[in-house]
Amino acid sequence: MGCFDQHLWEFTIAKQSYGAPMDEDWAAPRRDAAKVRLYDVLKPRKTTIDYLYDFGDSWELRLIVSGLRQVDSAIEYPRYIGGEWNAPPEDCGGIPGFYATLDAIADPANAIECFEDYNPKAIDELGLKYALSRIAKRRNAAAARLVKKKSTPDS
Secondary structure, eight states, rough: OOOOSSOOOOOOTTTTTSSSSSOTTTOOEEGGGGGGGGHOOOOSSSEEEEEEEEEOEEEEEEEEEEEEOOOOTTSSOOOHHHHHHHOOOTTHHHHHHHHHHHHHHHHGGGGGGGGOOTTTOOHHHHHHHHHHHHHHHHHHHHHHHHHHHHHOOOO
């Protein structure tokens, strides 16, 4: 979504929540997302993933993952394949604030200085491709280390 991880977030899959570790008593119990692989929580046919970002602005997204298939070893994953429109800017006030931001941008008389460089119709495809490529390289390096470790005879 283009967020900078400045706020609390969580994923919920089959009534189990995953997120960053928290010590606060008010938070519902959840598993540390860094210790869970997506592969381990996806169901074969369809998995619904609810994502909540910024507990104050309450950005709620629902991802439906279906049609899993074998990976192509010649392709690095994850990868960007396309999209439309830009993500909302960070800290714009949730959905109502985002619509107010779009209204203000559309009316030059109400220009908001902090959003002057924001274009809701532009996607930073190069930035997305670069970020996903970094994740893929890290993932592939970890996989290569695991293969090497498994193939090394015990001494």
